[in-house]
Amino acid sequence: MIEVYSHADSAIVGFYRSLLEDAGIKTYFRNEFVSGAEVIVPVFYPTICVIDPEDEARALEIIKNASLPDLTAGPDWKCETCGENVPGTFDQCWNCSNPDLTP
Numbered sequence: 412m413i414e415v416y417s418h419a420d421s422a423i424v425g426f427y428r429s430l431l432e433d434a435g436i437k438t439y440f441r442n443e444f445v446s447g448a449e450v451i452v453p454v455f456y457p458t459i460c461v462i463d464p465e466d467e468a469r470a471l472e473i474i475k476n477a478s479l480p481d482l483t484a485g486p487d488w489k490c491e492t493c494g495e496n497v498p499g500t501f502d503q504c505w506n507c508s509n510p511d512l513t514p
């Protein structure tokens with residue numbers, strides 16, 4: 412078992428793990444249910460381990476090349492005022508500055 416990635420945010424760790432699983436690499440998720448808020452000294456971050464040591468280099472390569480999605484962004488939305496499609500990372504219309512009225 413070799414640790415390849417660790418981060419306090421289990422959503423980010425989960426994202427990388429799914430990339431590795433998609434590539435056919437068997438992984439093991441350690442400390443999956445530990446939340447950073449519950450531990451005083453956050454030494455037990457969620458950690459991805461590869462089961463087969465031969466997968467380590469490939470796993471590290473995948474993690475290095477992955478671009479992390481913005482996990483806080485919602486889906487794109489359509490401006491009620493001008494009808495433009497606005498990326499989920501914007502909370503107001505880039506075109507007419509109207510706020511997002513969708514719930």
Ligand SMILES: [Zn+2]
Pocket residue numbers: 490491492493494495504505506507508509
């Ligand atoms: Zn607009």
